[in-house]
Amino acid sequence: MLKWCGVVLLLISSLAWGRLDKPHQVQELAYGEVAYLYLQGDYFAALTRAQMALERGEVDVHRADLEVLLGAMYSAYGMPEDAERVFSALLDQQVSGEVAQRAWIHLAGLYYRQQKYPRALETLEQQAGPPPEDLQEVYHSLRARVLMRLGRYEEAAESLDAFAANHPLNAYLRYNLAISWINGKHPGLGQEWLWELANMPPGAPEVNAIKDKAMLALAIYMLRSDQEDRALQLLRDARLEGPFADVSLLLYARALLIENQPGRALPVLQQLDNKSIQRSTVQEAQLAIPYLYEQMGDQRSARQAFQTALERFDGLEEYLLEVEARIANGDWFAEMVGEPRWSTAMDPVPPFLPKRVKSFPTFYEWFATTEFQHGWHNYHELMRQRNLLTQWQNTLPAMQTMLDAHERKHQEVRPQAQALLRELSQQDFQGRLTRLQGDYRAAVSDQDPLPFATDDEQRLWQAQQEAERKTRSWGKRKRPDMTAKLDFYKGVLLWEMQQDIVPRQWQRQQELNDISAMLDQTRKLRSRVMVASNRVQRLDFFRQELPALEQELASLQQRGERLMRRQQYSLQASAFEQVTVTRKRLKRFSAAAHEGLADLYNKALRNGREPAASSDSAPLVE
Amino acid sequence: MRQVVVLLLMLVASQLQGGELDQELADFKRDVLEVNKRLLLLEEELLFPADTQVGIYVSLDVGHYFQPDSITLELDGEVLASHLYTEREIRALKNGAVQRLALANVKNGEHEITAFVTGMGPEDREIRRGVTGQFEKRHGRHFVQLHIEDDKAKQQPRLLFRDWR
Numbered sequence A: 001m002l003k004w005c006g007v008v009l010l011l012i013s014s015l016a017w018g019r020l021d022k023p024h025q026v027q028e029l030a031y032g033e034v035a036y037l038y039l040q041g042d043y044f045a046a047l048t049r050a051q052m053a054l055e056r057g058e059v060d061v062h063r064a065d066l067e068v069l070l071g072a073m074y075s076a077y078g079m080p081e082d083a084e085r086v087f088s089a090l091l092d093q094q095v096s097g098e099v100a101q102r103a104w105i106h107l108a109g110l111y112y113r114q115q116k117y118p119r120a121l122e123t124l125e126q127q128a129g130p131p132p133e134d135l136q137e138v139y140h141s142l143r144a145r146v147l148m149r150l151g152r153y154e155e156a157a158e159s160l161d162a163f164a165a166n167h168p169l170n171a172y173l174r175y176n177l178a179i180s181w182i183n184g185k186h187p188g189l190g191q192e193w194l195w196e197l198a199n200m201p202p203g204a205p206e207v208n209a210i211k212d213k214a215m216l217a218l219a220i221y222m223l224r225s226d227q228e229d230r231a232l233q234l235l236r237d238a239r240l241e242g243p244f245a246d247v248s249l250l251l252y253a254r255a256l257l258i259e260n261q262p263g264r265a266l267p268v269l270q271q272l273d274n275k276s277i278q279r280s281t282v283q284e285a286q287l288a289i290p291y292l293y294e295q296m297g298d299q300r301s302a303r304q305a306f307q308t309a310l311e312r313f314d315g316l317e318e319y320l321l322e323v324e325a326r327i328a329n330g331d332w333f334a335e336m337v338g339e340p341r342w343s344t345a346m347d348p349v350p351p352f353l354p355k356r357v358k359s360f361p362t363f364y365e366w367f368a369t370t371e372f373q374h375g376w377h378n379y380h381e382l383m384r385q386r387n388l389l390t391q392w393q394n395t396l397p398a399m400q401t402m403l404d405a406h407e408r409k410h411q412e413v414r415p416q417a418q419a420l421l422r423e424l425s426q427q428d429f430q431g432r433l434t435r436l437q438g439d440y441r442a443a444v445s446d447q448d449p450l451p452f453a454t455d456d457e458q459r460l461w462q463a464q465q466e467a468e469r470k471t472r473s474w475g476k477r478k479r480p481d482m483t484a485k486l487d488f489y490k491g492v493l494l495w496e497m498q499q500d501i502v503p504r505q506w507q508r509q510q511e512l513n514d515i516s517a518m519l520d521q522t523r524k525l526r527s528r529v530m531v532a533s534n535r536v537q538r539l540d541f542f543r544q545e546l547p548a549l550e551q552e553l554a555s556l557q558q559r560g561e562r563l564m565r566r567q568q569y570s571l572q573a574s575a576f577e578q579v580t581v582t583r584k585r586l587k588r589f590s591a592a593a594h595e596g597l598a599d600l601y602n603k604a605l606r607n608g609r610e611p612a613a614s615s616d617s618a619p620l621v622e
Numbered sequence B: 001m002r003q004v005v006v007l008l009l010m011l012v013a014s015q016l017q018g019g020e021l022d023q024e025l026a027d028f029k030r031d032v033l034e035v036n037k038r039l040l041l042l043e044e045e046l047l048f049p050a051d052t053q054v055g056i057y058v059s060l061d062v063g064h065y066f067q068p069d070s071i072t073l074e075l076d077g078e079v080l081a082s083h084l085y086t087e088r089e090i091r092a093l094k095n096g097a098v099q100r101l102a103l104a105n106v107k108n109g110e111h112e113i114t115a116f117v118t119g120m121g122p123e124d125r126e127i128r129r130g131v132t133g134q135f136e137k138r139h140g141r142h143f144v145q146l147h148i149e150d151d152k153a154k155q156q157p158r159l160l161f162r163d164w165r
Helices: A002-014 A030-038 A044-053 A064-077 A080-094 A097-113 A117-128 A133-148 A153-160 A168-182 A185-200 A206-224 A229-236 A245-258 A261-274 A280-293 A299-328 A332-335 A360-367 A370-427 A429-447 A455-477 A481-497 A499-533 A536-606 B002-047 B085-092
Strands: B053-061 B067-075 B080-083 B098-105 B111-119 B126-136 B144-153 B156-164
Touching: A030 A044, A030 A064, A030 A280, A030 B053, A030 B085, A044 A064, A044 A370, A044 B002, A064 A080, A064 A097, A080 A097, A080 A261, A080 B144, A097 A117, A097 A133, A117 A133, A117 A153, A117 A370, A133 A153, A133 A168, A168 A206, A185 A206, A206 A229, A206 A245, A229 A245, A245 A261, A280 A299, A280 A536, A299 A536, A299 B080, A299 B144, A332 A536, A360 A370, A360 A481, A360 A536, A370 A499, A370 A536, A370 B002, A429 A499, A455 A481, A481 A499, B002 B098, B053 B067, B053 B085, B067 B085, B067 B098, B067 B144, B080 B098, B085 B098, B111 B144, B111 B156, B126 B144, B126 B156
Parallel strands: B053 B144
Antiparallel strands: B053 B098, B067 B080, B067 B111, B111 B126, B144 B156
16 A cells, blocks of 8 residues: 555656656756656655755756755655745745646645645645646545545545546545445445456556455455355455455455355365464464364364464464564564665665564564554665765765865966966957057048058058158159159059958958957966866865765764664564554453363363363364 | 563653654755765766766657667767666656766867667667767866657657757
């Protein structure tokens, strides 16, 4: 059943991920990575990654989605306060209707886990409102379970109708509802539903377990309501494997006895009798067998069976005393835990299950309870976390070495980088470029072709200017045609330069742009060099962070150890309770066996015969 | 007798402290998460500084015509990572999640990345595909995403690299 609850919780938590057969919607890798870890049930890794993504600002588009996911994971990971804080903060912001709806449904799920059923229902109905298509299933499954907890079965049934008939959750919810009906107002309807569930096609272990449970519940109901023949028919087909095989056999034997068929009931009980006496069903069968012999008139076998029962009860009593002592000194728990294998720090595998130790049958029903699973899971999680802390503690020296290497490299490179930066500052590249750009703009504005002249043109222009200067100094001695010639050559030169002035300006503009781009690159490089040369602050931070983390790891290890011990004590106390319950039952059964045996002797005495108390081979009653 | 007394004390203590223990466990988890986050950030910064870091991610769109079994990734001709997929991982990918396959350090400039993917196609046919892409590593963290999507026309998978700067 716990596994089913897990499925339900996972479904509730995976609200944002009902995306099968739709185009890819993840737009930020960090969000997708968190989802990848989360969808595999590795909440610890997913939570850490989500916190890193939020701290480093790796999400923008999916920020609200990630926060919803974070809250859902906190809730599933047993951190309800953190979950509530995240959802409340999110719902106080301006978020889209869809995000808000998801957050409300998660919040309702959180209230459900906290057993605040009216609040969960109120949140679903008044805050979340009617769900969109992709949230229908999640919404209605949660609503149905809340309603069932509140005893509002009719409405829960209506909620169930929203599911597809073959959904595994449907079977689980229908079973619960059928049980509440069969014990309440609608036994007929409950019987009908249980019949449907018991006749589902076999499938996954969870489905088979529901089928078995439905069949047993139906059989019990039939036995209680004088439908023994139908109960017999049903139990004849019961599976002789799985967790409910013992109970099925016992019920079958009871049904046969009610139908007055002790001869057929005996082998069924004997089949149970071959199993461990630690099982409650076997204890019951052990006590039932002598009564069965007595009913069949076989007094001798009855006496023998009573004695066997008493011996086995005594043996079990002794064993339970031993188990109690082993629980008290911690050996029992250590044996149960065994030596867990680890692959990596926080791997969800290998599964952590109680070991099949000798006392396993005494506790196997308790092992299936939510209470045990909760405590056992907490213990396992603490183990995993302490294992992770140990791994980090072992890694710290290596991190210290890495940090030293970074520092050494930094100290080597830093002076060179600073020298380069100084040189760059002295060159004033940007100032020079700005001046060039100013000159260019002025030349373009004045339509001055000279700044764009080629080297040859520059030389000719210089020569022409020189000739003009010289002829001016000649005064009246200069020939008039000389001035005209010079003016002509000047005009020709200017005409040539002006002729393609636009491409020349464009080319110069391109050159200036290229220089500007190069300077941009230099600036970026310069800022990187500057950041790198100032990384000393970051390295200083690491230098302080490492010892602080070392201390925190040690302190967390101690806290973890204390918590593990407390969790262990809590489980041991519950185990002790289980043993006490078993011992009380055994006392009752022993008393009944003694009484039965005494009755046998009494009957024999009354019949005027000497009971063969001293000889096992002598007949008791003929 | 002493053991029984100890057990009785344990029993009382556990009943009194059940809720308190849950609260302390939640506080402990919160602190471990915080320390784990700080250590991971520190480790990443020391092992994969932003200037040289490149992260390779894998995503799967829809997956009607392909279900990956394994992937091998080569960066500049060297095998960088290999991975065998579990059913759970495939389900996560099909649901839109993104797998971080590898983190590596590379110098700034052009790099070549190649992925070889094997898996099952329609009618349980084994499919092998390879894809090569280039990316230019620049300043800051750099991400490359291998995206596997359905080619409806050919009923086959199509692999492509996306560059995230």
